[in-house]
Amino acid sequence: xxxxxxxxxxxxxxxxxxxxxxxxxxxxxxxxxxxxxxxxxxxxxxxxxxxxxxxxxxxxxxxxxxxxxxxxxxxxxxxxxxxxxxxxxxxxxxxxxxxxxxxxxxxxxxxxxxxxxxxxxxxxxxxxxxxxxxxxxxxxxxxxxxxxxxxxxxxxxxxxxxxxxxxxxxxxxxxxxxxxxxxxxxxxxxxxxxxxxxxxxxxxxxxxxxxxxxxxxxxxxxxxxxxxxxxxxxxxxxxxxxxxxxxxxxxxxxxxxxxxxxxxxxxxxxxxxxxxxxxxxxxxxxxxxxxxxxxxxxxxxxxxxxxxxxxxxxxxxxxxxxxxxxxxxxxxxxx
Amino acid sequence: xxxxxxxxxxxxxxxxxxxxxxxxxxxxxxxxxxxxxxxxxxxxxxxxxxxxxxxxxxxxxxxxxxxxxxxxxxxxxxxxxxxxxxxxxxxxxxxxxxxxxxxxxxxxxxxxxxxxxxxxxxxxxxxx
Numbered sequence: 001x002x003x004x005x006x007x008x009x010x011x012x013x014x015x016x017x018x019x020x021x022x023x024x025x026x027x028x029x030x031x032x033x034x035x036x037x038x039x040x041x042x043x044x045x046x047x048x049x050x051x052x053x054x055x056x057x058x059x060x061x062x063x064x065x066x067x068x069x070x071x072x073x074x075x076x077x078x079x080x081x082x083x084x085x086x087x088x089x090x091x092x093x094x095x096x097x098x099x100x101x102x103x104x105x106x107x108x109x110x111x112x113x114x115x116x117x118x119x120x121x122x123x124x125x126x127x128x129x130x131x132x133x134x135x136x137x138x139x140x141x142x143x144x145x146x147x148x149x150x151x152x153x154x155x156x157x158x159x160x161x162x163x164x165x166x167x168x169x170x171x172x173x174x175x176x177x178x179x180x181x182x183x184x185x186x187x188x189x190x191x192x193x194x195x196x197x198x199x200x201x202x203x204x205x206x207x208x209x210x211x212x213x214x215x216x217x218x219x220x221x222x223x224x225x226x227x228x229x230x231x232x233x234x235x236x237x238x239x240x241x242x243x244x245x246x247x248x249x250x251x252x253x254x255x256x257x258x259x260x261x262x263x264x265x266x267x268x269x270x271x272x273x274x275x276x277x278x279x280x281x282x283x284x285x286x287x288x289x290x291x292x293x294x295x296x297x298x299x300x301x302x303x304x305x306x307x308x309x310x311x312x313x314x315x316x317x318x319x320x321x322x323x324x325x326x327x328x329x330x331x332x333x334x335x
Numbered sequence: 336x337x338x339x340x341x342x343x344x345x346x347x348x349x350x351x352x353x354x355x356x357x358x359x360x361x362x363x364x365x366x367x368x369x370x371x372x373x374x375x376x377x378x379x380x381x382x383x384x385x386x387x388x389x390x391x392x393x394x395x396x397x398x399x400x401x402x403x404x405x406x407x408x409x410x411x412x413x414x415x416x417x418x419x420x421x422x423x424x425x426x427x428x429x430x431x432x433x434x435x436x437x438x439x440x441x442x443x444x445x446x447x448x449x450x451x452x453x454x455x456x457x458x459x460x461x462x463x
Contacts (some may be wrong), residue, residue, distance in 0.1 A: 050359075
């Protein structure tokens with residue numbers, strides 16, 4: 001009996017202690033969060049005055065915890081501004097050793113710390129962190145690789161384009177993260193991308209061509225046009241789509257040729273591109289494909305004719321051999 | 336400037352406090368009174384109640400996005416003449432076109448230059 005009472009009492013004490021620890025942790029967490037929010041509210045104005053003041057105001061002397069919150073605010077503002085204010089943030093972070101501090105954290109043994117450092121270096125606009133961030137595209141942690149990739153985009157690191165493409169193709173970073181980073185780097189990346197269009201790896205060529213289509217202008221079409229006869233079908237698909245996006249009229253003949261490609265996906269992409277580029281020759285080549293019963297290519301060709309010449313698709317749909325796709329496209333035009 | 340006001344009034348709407356702080360600071364330093372809104376509905380209420388001289392609107396806002404808010408402002412007899420600058424991270428051509436179609440007067444891409452924002456606000460208010 002005594003033994004049962006003792007065990008019961010011990011369990012009660014342990015339970016009470018556990019509840020007390022949880023309550024204390026919760027209280028400490030709330031208190032810490034509140035303290036952080038108060039610091040943010042207090043330091044917001046000095047941070048903005050330093051970033052965008054006329055002239056920029058020197059920040060007040062800061063205690064260690066205040067300096068940490070101040071740096072956090074600067075990183076947040078850095079994501080929103082460009083030009084002079086962003087340069088001031090970079091200068092402040094360099095002058096106060098914040099960039100060096102984050103570069104050290106980037107080599108930490110803890111993955112979360114490395115990921116946070118990779119993220120922060122991008123926010124600080126620290127250009128000299130580019131080589132370290134490129135190295136961490138090979139980090140053993142997926143979070144660190146993704147953060148490094150995102151920050152390379154933030155930094156507009158043109159010289160990192162081949163490494164980002166490589167990381168994307170090898171699936172070391174998610175495709176969307178790599179694509180966003182390259183879009184952030186912007187048209188400046190196109191010249192580097194074009195040099196990779198002849199890479200021996202088909203997935204690299206496909207990714208490169210797709211990105212040239214997204215980032216480039218009409219003048220860049222000539223550099224990728226030859227990829228329409230690439231031995232790899234995904235590259236031919238990506239090229240047709242990119243040429244359509246670039247509105248490459250000079251590629252019309254090659255796209256017409258691609259309508260007879262042995263791979264349906266290439267025929268579909270070529271038809272969609274020709275719909276945007278338009279022209280008599282394109283329409284004449286699209287009509288026979290639109291009359292076939294190959295679902296995707298025929299539908300894409302019919303839609304392309306409708307885009308290029310709406311009146312023609314209505315007339316063509318009246319022919320006995322028009323087929324379902326031309327009739328469907330004509331129906332949509334009529335609506 | 337609307338009659339009876341010492342300073343032009345600008346409505347700034349953004350759900351991101353950092354952006355709102357940066358926009359407000361720059362415009363107040365440039366001599367404007369700034370009304371802050373944290374979502375589209377709040378901005379719409381302020382626009383009707385205060386009839387600001389200009390509105391700087393974020394596109395991606397909760398409750399009512401910047402495009403829809405612009406359309407509402409343009410459709411209402413009392414607010415239709417308020418010039419609108421869209422401040423947006425969505426700056427692909429179709430998004431910009433959508434903004435102008437909705438009735439915006441100008442747009443500014445995020446990340447933005449506070450000095451450029453001031454220049455655009457001054458240019459629009461100076462034309463009036």
